[in-house]
Amino acid sequence: METDAALRGLSALAQEGRLAVFRLLVKAGPDGMAAGDIARRTKTAANTMSAQLLVLANAGLVRARRDGRSIIYVADFGRMGALLEFLTKDCCGGRPEICAPMLACPAKKPRKARAA
Amino acid sequence: METDAALRGLSALAQEGRLAVFRLLVKAGPDGMAAGDIARRTKTAANTMSAQLLVLANAGLVRARRDGRSIIYVADFGRMGALLEFLTKDCCGGRPEICAPMLACPAKKPRKARAA
DNA sequence: TCTATATTTCAATAATCTATGAAATATGGA
DNA sequence: TCCATATTTCATAGATTATTGAAATATAGA
Numbered sequence: 001m002e003t004d005a006a007l008r009g010l011s012a013l014a015q016e017g018r019l020a021v022f023r024l025l026v027k028a029g030p031d032g033m034a035a036g037d038i039a040r041r042t043k044t045a046a047n048t049m050s051a052q053l054l055v056l057a058n059a060g061l062v063r064a065r066r067d068g069r070s071i072i073y074v075a076d077f078g079r080m081g082a083l084l085e086f087l088t089k090d091c092c093g094g095r096p097e098i099c100a101p102m103l104a105c106p107a108k109k110p111r112k113a114r115a116a
Numbered sequence: 117m118e119t120d121a122a123l124r125g126l127s128a129l130a131q132e133g134r135l136a137v138f139r140l141l142v143k144a145g146p147d148g149m150a151a152g153d154i155a156r157r158t159k160t161a162a163n164t165m166s167a168q169l170l171v172l173a174n175a176g177l178v179r180a181r182r183d184g185r186s187i188i189y190v191a192d193f194g195r196m197g198a199l200l201e202f203l204t205k206d207c208c209g210g211r212p213e214i215c216a217p218m219l220a221c222p223a224k225k226p227r228k229a230r231a232a
Numbered sequence: 233t234c235t236a237t238a239t240t241t242c243a244a245t246a247a248t249c250t251a252t253g254a255a256a257t258a259t260g261g262a
Numbered sequence: 263t264c265c266a267t268a269t270t271t272c273a274t275a276g277a278t279t280a281t282t283g284a285a286a287t288a289t290a291g292a
Binding site for chain 3: 150151152155162163165166167170182184185186187
Binding site for chain 2: 003006007010011013014015016019022023026027077078080081084087088090091092093095097098099100
């Protein structure tokens with residue numbers, strides 16, 4: 001990931017409402033959520049939510065698809081992974097002092113994965 | 117790490133100049149760098165740099181200490197690690213799809229560490 | 233003490249971001 | 263076609279952030 005894309009990702013997540021939306025979409029998983037449901041769930045006006053989702057989409061952190069009258073938003077895990085990779089490698093030079101706390105990540109031991 | 121601290125960390129890094137400064141300080145390591153050296157190296161006015169460093173310091177990502185006439189800034193690796201931990205665990209729920217790309221982090225295999 | 237260096241603080245401007253009402257677009261169903 | 267629902271787009275006002283010149287503070291050394 002290039003610096004410019006990383007900056008857009010960081011900026012997108014660097015706001016309370018958008019961070020909450022992204023976390024919600026991560027929890028929702030691959031099925032995603034309709035824009036209206038997200039707005040209701042976070043008690044946000046529809047047009048405000050639309051703007052927030054647009055920023056996340058422009059950063060590549062979520063993707064949108066239409067389903068009938070609704071537009072479903074889905075977190076882009078690959079992109080988020082790339083952002084984290086940028087932060088650990090490109091930004092932090094892979095220094096163990098920084099990376100160490102992340103070893104608790106389940107991806108480390110995919111064999112024993114339990115239901116989260 | 118709490119959401120509020122994570123937001124401050126994300127905001128601090130979500131700007132070209134500050135991200136560059138933080139990367140520079142990570143590379144500089146525990147010895148850190150004087151504010152003036154950072155400003156010269158990044159071709160930034162001293163007062164602008166001072167403001168950027170203040171934002172990073174308020175986010176806890178760098179620490180400052182005086183050394184004679186200079187003020188030395190040092191990246192806080194622990195804090196950056198905590199931010200990454202927040203993003204992987206609290207924010208992303210430790211989903212392997214997101215964490216996977218980070219397995220290349222050297223901390224995973226400290227035994228064979230080579231000079232970077 | 234006086235001067236030079238290093239950095240910060242202050243005040244003001246410029247730029248960017250966020251939220252909102254109102255209107256527009258797209259879809260599905262009667 | 264007409265209407266209701268779902269979402270976005272537009273214009274704008276308010277808030278926040280970034281940069282800069284000028285002044286202030288802190289330190290070191292003559």
